[in-house]
Structure formats: structure tokens, C-alpha cells
Amino acid sequence: MNHIIENKQTGWDRSQMAQRAAQDIPDGSYVNLGIGIPEQVAKYVPSGREVIYHTENGLLGMGPTPEVGCEDPELINAGKKAVTAIKGAAYFHHGDSFAMIRGQHIDICVLGAMQVAQNGDLANWSTGSKNAIPAVGGAMDLVAGVKTIFIITQHVTKNGEPKLLEQCSFPLTGQGVVNRIYTDLAVIEVTNKGFELLELAPGVDFETVKVKTAANLIDSRLANKE
Amino acid sequence: MINKYIPSVKDAVVDIFDGATVMIGGFGEAGSPIELIHALIDQGAKNLTVINNNTGSGHVGLAALIENGQVGKMICSFPRTANSTVFPDLYTAGKIELELVPQGTLAERIRAGGAGIPGFYTATSVGTVLADTKEHRTFDEAAFSGKQYVLEKAITADFSLIKAHQADRYGNLTFNKTARNFAPIMAMAATTTIVQTSNQVEVGEIDAEHVITPGIFVNRIVTVSNPMQESKLIAKGVSYP
Structure with missing residues (x-):
């Protein structure tokens, strides 16, 4: 399990990003996991902690992916993939499900991102392309309603463009909503001063992260040591 | 005597009229009332406004209804x-209209419609392009202060087509x-709610504590013993009609 700490490694892979984020989910939390890397977070919650997963299509107590052949088309997650329900799970309708979100009953939501701005603005639903079919799902409800928003994302795009910016250029999902970002290179907190680096991935130095971040990056590790 | 059961899916959808607003249950294939949708395709009503979270898959169910040219506008989140x-x-x-609504706002607009509430305020979509034309306001109450909210209006429908697990003749559903x-x-939100179920049960068989939808919200029920499964039909390459 502890493959995060290995020598000669540079950065975190997708599973390790999920594993790193999982360490920051407290015992007893109600958590909603977005589609993609965030889905993996559930696999890495440290032992001894009990976390209840919410999926907005009507289930609290979402369990792992079923074994092949045991899928139930009427037991799925928000990504429409087959899941299981744990003992003690509860089903409910969409009105109640989004009351849990809008009413701030869900503690943490882990989402992917296209862009995050230094003031916590998030863009993760549309590139604004005129040819695209717009689709928003529950993303805007989650960022508006959930108390703490974690983002898991690659630090830069496939083309090497920064995703952590002074201002988002894509249409926003929400304003000032992001609390913490887990990338392949670092863990970064969004504070009222902007992006603050909390932790570097193995083999990564501060300058590398700074160069790949298109906004000011404060090194909080120094402040914390003082 | 109250008996909301009717003989066939054909009878269930017979009066859905051109231009009607129709809510269709389901999240992807889970809960999609395929047999009722196919009956609506056979019936042929046109220029429908359809409310569903999605727009269907493959060439069956909701996707087939759209493909058959019966839907003028979709209200959905994804x-x-x-x-x-x-x-x-x-x-x-450019052949179909889309009203894109955040999923929780869609759910609450439907719930509000069914509960007799014409509109409500929510923080969802504030600061995004989806709130551009909406009325904004703030509230002084401690639990809601310091944030902007937008006005969202209720949605009601002429008909709802939904799938239930069990139904008794009063319309109580699980x-x-x-x-x-x-x-x-x-x-709750439709003038006429039409239910398909694979389990017709006697009145009293569903414990009153376990009724999810009380029968007052249900108008017609039809038994579909072995409902089709959308993903299986798609895997087989089935198109409807």
C-alpha cells in the first residue's frame, strides 16, 4: 500500500494522487466523489477511518465496484457505472439527494478540474467551445453546496499548459469554491492570499511547481517551519 | 372502488397530446420506463417538451422518442x-431545443412544481453563465447571509412516465x-402520472411505513412483467420502432 514513498520517483501517478487526497478525509466524513481519478479515493481511505460515500443519483453508503457478472443496472453511481451498497446504506430520490448537497450536509466533495484560479474559482464543465454539447450534471450544485471542495488534477494539460491560473478562461462551475488541490506534483491550498504550497510530491522541487503554475505560488512549508 | 391499474401501455399513454410537457424518470437506464416510452412512440404525439436528466442512449427508449421526431425541446442536466x-x-x-439545468436545480424545480411552490432561491450556478439572465438576491438571515442566490422557477408537467418496483391499486409505490x-x-409534479411496474401487489402488502410514493401522486399503473433493459438492447443493436 505504501508505494507513495519510494526512491527515484518523480511526482505522483493517478492512484497516488487519489491516495494522497484520501489521507485528508477525516473519520466519519460524508463524501461525494466525482468521476475519474476522484472515484479512486475510496480505495485509499486509511484503515481505522469510517467514511460514507454519497452518490448524487440517490445512495449514501456506496461501496466498491461489484465483481464481474454481479453488476446491477439499477445500482449505479453518478458516472452511470455499476457500484455496490454497503451494509447501512440508504437510497433516496433526487430531491433529497440534492438537499444533502445544497443544505451543506455533505462534508467533502472531490472533483476533477480543467482550470482552477488563485481565488478558488473552478472551471470543470465546459471549454466554452461553440461546437460542444453543453452538459453540466451536478457539478454546479456540488461546488455551491458542499462545505469543502478538494480537486484532483494533473498540474498541467496534456499540451503542457498550466491549469492553475490567475483567472480561469473557461466558463466557471463556481466562484471561490476550491479549498485544496492535489496534483501530480504537489498539494496546494487555496487561501485568501492565493495558492499556497503545502507539500511536494517525491522528487519534485518548488521551482518546478512554480514554473508550471501560472499564478503566484506561496511556499507555506517555510511559514509552517518558522 | 379505486383501481388505478389499466390494461396496457397503449391505454396508459393514449391521451398524451401534441405539445404536451412530459417528465420521464430515470438516470441513464436506471429507472427508465422503456415500455411506456415505446408506447408513446407508437402513439405518435409530437412537439413534446421532455424533462429527463439525460437524453437517452442508443436507438431505444428516450433516444428513440427523440429520433422519431416527437421532441421539440429537452430540459436536462447532462x-x-x-x-x-x-x-x-x-x-x-439546430433541430432540437435544449434547456440546460444543473442537476440539483432540476430536481428542486420539479419538487417545487409538485409541492405548489412557484419558485425558490439557490446558490447553485451563481457566478456562471447559467445564471446570466436570472434574478439575483441576498438574504439577511444568518444561515444564508454573505452569499448570492438566484431565483429558479418550478417545473410542472402534463404527464410523468415513471417506473416503480411495486405498486398497489391505490398507486402506493416502492x-x-x-x-x-x-x-x-x-x-408529484405532473397532472397525470403514469407508472409501469413489474410487481403488482395487493393493497396492504407494502407496509405503510415503507411506501415511498403515496398513491395520491399516481393516476395510472400498468404492469410490465419483464421490462427490457436499455443496455442489453443497445448491446444487441436494437432500434425502436
Whole structure:
């Protein structure tokens, strides 16, 4: 399990990003996991902690992916993939499900991102392309309603463009909503001063992260040591 | 005597009229009332406004209804899904209207419609392009202060088509797992709610404590003993009609 700490490694892979984020989910939390890397977070919650997963299509107590052949088309997650329900799970309708979100009953939501701005603005639903079919799902409800928003994302795009910016250029999902970002290179907190680096991935130095971040990056590790 | 059961899916949808607003339950294939949708295709009502979270997949169910040219407008949160080409192609060609609504706002607009509430305020979509034309306001109450909210209006419908797990003749319903999704709130928000179920039960068989949708919200029920499964039909390459 502890493959995060290995020598000669540079950065975190997708599973390790999920594993790193999982360490920051407290015992007893109600958590909603977005589609993609965030889905993996559930696999890495440290032992001894009990976390209840919410999926907005009507289930609290979402369990792992079923074994092949045991899928139930009427037991799925928000990504429409087959899941299981744990003992003690509860089903409910969409009105109640989004009351849990809008009413701030869900503690943490882990989402992917296209862009995050230094003031916590998030863009993760549309590139604004005129040819695209717009689709928003529950993303805007989650960022508006959930108390703490974690983002898991690659630090830069496939083309090497920064995703952590002074201002988002894509249409926003929400304003000032992001609390913490887990990338392949670092863990970064969004504070009222902007992006603050909390932790570097193995083999990564501060300058590398700074160069790949298109906004000011404060090194909080120094402040914390003082 | 109250008996909301009627003989066939054909009878169930016979009076859905051109231009009607129709809510259709389901989140992807979970809870999709395919047999009722196919009956609506056979019936042929046109220029419908359809409310569903998605726009269907493949060439069956909701996607087939759209492909058959019966839907003028979709109100949904996520019109793109795996195996979903019918709606995207028509939308790109400018042949179908889309009202894109955040999923929780869609659910609450439906719930509000069923509860007799014409509108409500929510923080969802504030600061985004989806709030551009909406009325904004703030509230002084401690629990809601310091944030902007937008006015969202209720949605009601002429008809709702939903799928239940069990139904008695009063219309009391239970659902199966995450197939419940939008069905209970859609049942509340339509003038005429039409239910398909695979389990017709006697009055009293569903414990009163376990009724999910009370029969007052239900108008017609039809038994579909072995409902088709959308993903299986798509895997077989089935198109309807």
C-alpha cells in the first residue's frame, strides 16, 4: 500500500494522487466523489477511518465496484457505472439527494478540474467551445453546496499548459469554491492570499511547481517551519 | 372502488397530446420506463417538451422518442452520455431545443412544481453563465447571509412516465435501489402520472411505513412483467420502432 514513498520517483501517478487526497478525509466524513481519478479515493481511505460515500443519483453508503457478472443496472453511481451498497446504506430520490448537497450536509466533495484560479474559482464543465454539447450534471450544485471542495488534477494539460491560473478562461462551475488541490506534483491550498504550497510530491522541487503554475505560488512549508 | 391499474401501455399513454410537457424518470437506464416510452412512440404525439436528466442512449427508449421526431425541446442536466448520438446530432443540426439545468436545480424545480411552490432561491450556478439572465438576491438571515442566490422557477408537467418496483391499486409505490432517482418527485409534479411496474401487489402488502410514493401522486399503473433493459438492447443493436 505504501508505494507513495519510494526512491527515484518523480511526482505522483493517478492512484497516488487519489491516495494522497484520501489521507485528508477525516473519520466519519460524508463524501461525494466525482468521476475519474476522484472515484479512486475510496480505495485509499486509511484503515481505522469510517467514511460514507454519497452518490448524487440517490445512495449514501456506496461501496466498491461489484465483481464481474454481479453488476446491477439499477445500482449505479453518478458516472452511470455499476457500484455496490454497503451494509447501512440508504437510497433516496433526487430531491433529497440534492438537499444533502445544497443544505451543506455533505462534508467533502472531490472533483476533477480543467482550470482552477488563485481565488478558488473552478472551471470543470465546459471549454466554452461553440461546437460542444453543453452538459453540466451536478457539478454546479456540488461546488455551491458542499462545505469543502478538494480537486484532483494533473498540474498541467496534456499540451503542457498550466491549469492553475490567475483567472480561469473557461466558463466557471463556481466562484471561490476550491479549498485544496492535489496534483501530480504537489498539494496546494487555496487561501485568501492565493495558492499556497503545502507539500511536494517525491522528487519534485518548488521551482518546478512554480514554473508550471501560472499564478503566484506561496511556499507555506517555510511559514509552517518558522 | 379505486383501481388505478389499466390494461396496457397503449391505454396508459393514449391521451398524451401534441405539445404536451412530459417528465420521464430515470438516470441513464436506471429507472427508465422503456415500455411506456415505446408506447408513446407508437402513439405518435409530437412537439413534446421532455424533462429527463439525460437524453437517452442508443436507438431505444428516450433516444428513440427523440429520433422519431416527437421532441421539440429537452430540459436536462447532462445531454451527453456513452452511446448517446441521437440528441447531440439533432442539437448540432439546430433541430432540437435544449434547456440546460444543473442537476440539483432540476430536481428542486420539479419538487417545487409538485409541492405548489412557484419558485425558490439557490446558490447553485451563481457566478456562471447559467445564471446570466436570472434574478439575483441576498438574504439577511444568518444561515444564508454573505452569499448570492438566484431565483429558479418550478417545473410542472402534463404527464410523468415513471417506473416503480411495486405498486398497489391505490398507486402506493416502492422503487428499486438507484432506479428511484427522479421518479418520486416527477410523480408529484405532473397532472397525470403514469407508472409501469413489474410487481403488482395487493393493497396492504407494502407496509405503510415503507411506501415511498403515496398513491395520491399516481393516476395510472400498468404492469410490465419483464421490462427490457436499455443496455442489453443497445448491446444487441436494437432500434425502436
